[in-house]
Amino acid sequence: MAMDTVIDMADTFGVGKQVHEQEVTKALSREDDSQTVGAPFVDAPRMVCRDVNVYYGEKQAISNVSLDVAEHEVLAMIGPSGCGKSTFLRCLNRMNDTVDICRVTGEILLDGRNIYDKSVDVVPLRAQVGMVFQKPNPFPKSIFENVAYGPKIHGLTNSRFELQDIVEDSLKKAGLWDEVSDRLDQPGTGLSGGQQQRLCIARAVAVRPEVILMDEPCSALDPIATATVEDLITELREHYTIVIVTHNMQQAARISQRTAYFHLGRLIEVNPTDQVFTNPRHRLTEDYITGRFG
Amino acid sequence: MSPNLFLVVLLGISALAYRQGKKKAFASVTEKSQRLHSLPNYYGVLTALWCFIPAILIFLLWQLFSDFILTGIAMQDVFANTPHLSPAEQNLLINDMRNMVAGVVSRVDANPLVEQAVERYLNIRVISHMALGVIMLIAALIPGCWIYTRIKPEFRARNHVEQIVEILLILCSTVAILTTVGIVLSVLFESIRFFQQVPLWDFLFGLKWSPQMAIRADQAGSSGSFGAVPVFAGTFMISGIALAVAVPIGLMSAIYLSEYAGKKLRAVVKPLLEILAGVPTVVYGFFAALVVAPLIRDMGLTMGMSVSSESALAAGLVMGIMIIPFVSSLSDDVINAVPQSLRDGSYGLGATKSETIKNVIIPAALPGIVGSILLAASRAIGETMIVVMAAGLSANLTANPLEAVTTVTVQIVTLLVGDQEFDSPKTLAAFALGLLLFVTTLMLNVVALYVVRKYREEYE
Numbered sequence: 001m002a003m004d005t006v007i008d009m010a011d012t013f014g015v016g017k018q019v020h021e022q023e024v025t026k027a028l029s030r031e032d033d034s035q036t037v038g039a040p041f042v043d044a045p046r047m048v049c050r051d052v053n054v055y056y057g058e059k060q061a062i063s064n065v066s067l068d069v070a071e072h073e074v075l076a077m078i079g080p081s082g083c084g085k086s087t088f089l090r091c092l093n094r095m096n097d098t099v100d101i102c103r104v105t106g107e108i109l110l111d112g113r114n115i116y117d118k119s120v121d122v123v124p125l126r127a128q129v130g131m132v133f134q135k136p137n138p139f140p141k142s143i144f145e146n147v148a149y150g151p152k153i154h155g156l157t158n159s160r161f162e163l164q165d166i167v168e169d170s171l172k173k174a175g176l177w178d179e180v181s182d183r184l185d186q187p188g189t190g191l192s193g194g195q196q197q198r199l200c201i202a203r204a205v206a207v208r209p210e211v212i213l214m215d216e217p218c219s220a221l222d223p224i225a226t227a228t229v230e231d232l233i234t235e236l237r238e239h240y241t242i243v244i245v246t247h248n249m250q251q252a253a254r255i256s257q258r259t260a261y262f263h264l265g266r267l268i269e270v271n272p273t274d275q276v277f278t279n280p281r282h283r284l285t286e287d288y289i290t291g292r293f294g
Numbered sequence: 295m296s297p298n299l300f301l302v303v304l305l306g307i308s309a310l311a312y313r314q315g316k317k318k319a320f321a322s323v324t325e326k327s328q329r330l331h332s333l334p335n336y337y338g339v340l341t342a343l344w345c346f347i348p349a350i351l352i353f354l355l356w357q358l359f360s361d362f363i364l365t366g367i368a369m370q371d372v373f374a375n376t377p378h379l380s381p382a383e384q385n386l387l388i389n390d391m392r393n394m395v396a397g398v399v400s401r402v403d404a405n406p407l408v409e410q411a412v413e414r415y416l417n418i419r420v421i422s423h424m425a426l427g428v429i430m431l432i433a434a435l436i437p438g439c440w441i442y443t444r445i446k447p448e449f450r451a452r453n454h455v456e457q458i459v460e461i462l463l464i465l466c467s468t469v470a471i472l473t474t475v476g477i478v479l480s481v482l483f484e485s486i487r488f489f490q491q492v493p494l495w496d497f498l499f500g501l502k503w504s505p506q507m508a509i510r511a512d513q514a515g516s517s518g519s520f521g522a523v524p525v526f527a528g529t530f531m532i533s534g535i536a537l538a539v540a541v542p543i544g545l546m547s548a549i550y551l552s553e554y555a556g557k558k559l560r561a562v563v564k565p566l567l568e569i570l571a572g573v574p575t576v577v578y579g580f581f582a583a584l585v586v587a588p589l590i591r592d593m594g595l596t597m598g599m600s601v602s603s604e605s606a607l608a609a610g611l612v613m614g615i616m617i618i619p620f621v622s623s624l625s626d627d628v629i630n631a632v633p634q635s636l637r638d639g640s641y642g643l644g645a646t647k648s649e650t651i652k653n654v655i656i657p658a659a660l661p662g663i664v665g666s667i668l669l670a671a672s673r674a675i676g677e678t679m680i681v682v683m684a685a686g687l688s689a690n691l692t693a694n695p696l697e698a699v700t701t702v703t704v705q706i707v708t709l710l711v712g713d714q715e716f717d718s719p720k721t722l723a724a725f726a727l728g729l730l731l732f733v734t735t736l737m738l739n740v741v742a743l744y745v746v747r748k749y750r751e752e753y754e
Contacts, residue, residue, distance in 0.1 A: 127644030137635040140658050150643040207643050
């Protein structure tokens with residue numbers, strides 16, 4: 001009787017063990033699934049992000065994103081709406097600080113220094129990591145004042161001449177100089193949408209940042225203006241490191257060296273752009289770029 | 295039957311018309327392919343409006359003119375029998391009759407002619423009421439029925455209703471404009487009478503304000519001098535002090551509330567600030583007269599200065615407190631209306647909060663801020679009670695805020711309070727002051743509008 005019971009029990013345990021093992025393998029594979037596919041890390045990175053989590057109140061918007069940004073590269077971030085790519089972008093220069101309920105954990109290093117460290121002042125950080133927004137948002141000032149705004153507040157110049165030089169230089173870099181050189185005193189809001197966006201890029205460039213973050217910079221522009229801005233991004237890569245969020249996969253393919261695919265707050269895949277678009281390693285990436293969803 | 299009853303009946307008829315119109319609109323669709331041009335409600339509303347509007351117009355006209363016509367008819371005999379009456383005496387008789395009709399005066403010992411008139415008035419009033427009822431009924435039914443017969447599926451009821459509503463809106467805005475014109479004209483005519491007696495030049499540039507005049511020829515007294523300069527100087531000084539208090543405090547509290555304060559704090563502080571605007575000015579007045587003015591006087595004394603117990607400073611300070619919410623609340627609203635994208639743009643360039651506020655937000659919100667200051671300024675210029683109680687009545691021409699001064703509004707009040715004769719320049723001066731004040735604030739508005747337009751920075 002007793003023996004039987006023991007054997008029964010052993011059987012039960014054995015079965016139970018098998019079930020347990022199955023569950024563990026499943027869980028492991030799920031864990032594998034949550035790990036980023038591809039090459040998120042590079043040698044000599046400019047920015048290093050490790051285990052970044054972002055919460056809006058109770059809701060988690062980004063989970064465990066680890067990613068490097070190399071020097072002088074254009075890193076494109078793609079993914080369906082609400083996947084957290086803009087949120088992640090705004091973490092890189094702490095723009096999320098302006099949102100009260102937003103909380104960021106993990107590490108984001110710029111040149112080896114954690115930008116979320118208490119000792120870091122966000123003001124010089126944002127001068128170092130500039131930002132261009134989705135909707136062109138020129139200040140209600142003249143074209144000249146728009147570009148001169150950053151250099152003025154950071155005291156980059158000692159004289160009017162230097163300031164004029166910076167403004168001219170920035171507008172040239174943004175490919176806007178020829179169009180506006182004769183009307184620098186006109187309001188920036190009077191420009192066309194594409195010109196306004198290039199003005200915003202000039203404005204960001206004028207502060208001499210090292211990294212420029214772009215949050216869907218072309219989504220409000222027509223194809224011609226988009227082409228101009230894309231050319232501009234390619235040129236800017238010589239001097240700056242650029243992280244760009246885009247909904248337009250062709251755009252990502254045209255201008256970026258590496259592409260990161262986000263899905264539901266997770267970073268699914270990071271690989272060289274060619275590879276992501278020709279031979280995606282992860283099923284979700286493939287589904288997205290082949291247009292099965294998103 | 296009281297005419298007010300007609301209104302109730304009319305409303306009932308209109309409601310019925312609404313129902314019938316809607317019903318007919320439904321019934322008019324016979325074939326399946328047909329569709330009503332407008333929603334069925336519009337047919338009902340249109341029918342109801344066509345009943346209601348003509349009838350109510352007739353009712354209003356009757357309310358305006360009936361008394362005039364009825365009195366005329368009733369008094370015909372009286373005036374025919376006593377042809378030698380002056381207009382004043384005629385008015386007296388008319389008033390007698392009216393009072394009797396209203397039952398204010400007993401009809402015993404009355405002039406028999408007038409008593410007859412009263413009888414007659416009462417008789418024709420009953421007839422006129424009946425006539426009114428019949429006419430209103432016709433005015434409601436005929437247009438109502440006419441429009442009712444026109445209801446067909448292709449009839450554009452919505453467009454008609456919209457037209458009627460548009461006319462209504464125009465009428466409403468006209469009322470406001472006409473009232474303003476009426477006010478200006480009434481002040482203007484009295485002012486013209488004033489300037490017939492006192493030269494315009496003396497009024498505009500005279501340095502002495504002393505409106506007391508001898509009423510009788512043999513009375514010893516001042517001859518009256520009407521130089522408006524000291525009065526306006528007082529107004530501007532007190533308003534200036536008030537704005538000097540209110541603009542910095544109001545603007546800065548607006549900036550704090552909109553940019554720095556948390557949501558919870560803002561929800562508490564803003565209504566508290568707005569309470570300041572709800573305190574009656576009389577209360578501010580005695581606060582100024584009983585607390586602030588003595589305080590200033592005592593402080594002045596300790597510093598060895600002579601301060602009168604009524605001073606421009608006291609009135610200005612308290613008035614400044616009063617208008618703080620005008621500046622703070624409105625400025626807070628416009629600052630909040632500046633789009634977040636502009637703030638983000640500035641922060642994204644590494645600007646600090648204060649740089650962003652100074653260089654981006656304030657310029658973008660400037661038109662609204664100027665508007666709020668203007669509103670506060672016009673409140674300050676028009677304010678009377680605080681000044682009466684705290685600044686005094688003596689028209690000193692002085693730049694010293696520690697002396698008593700007076701303002702335009704205070705002078706107008708003192709000139710018009712009590713029994714006044716309307717043919718003396720002393721009384722008419724009030725209207726001239728009012729007109730000049732009106733012109734001044736108008737010019738202030740024009741200048742401010744120009745400033746806003748010039749420095750406006752559009753962000754959309």
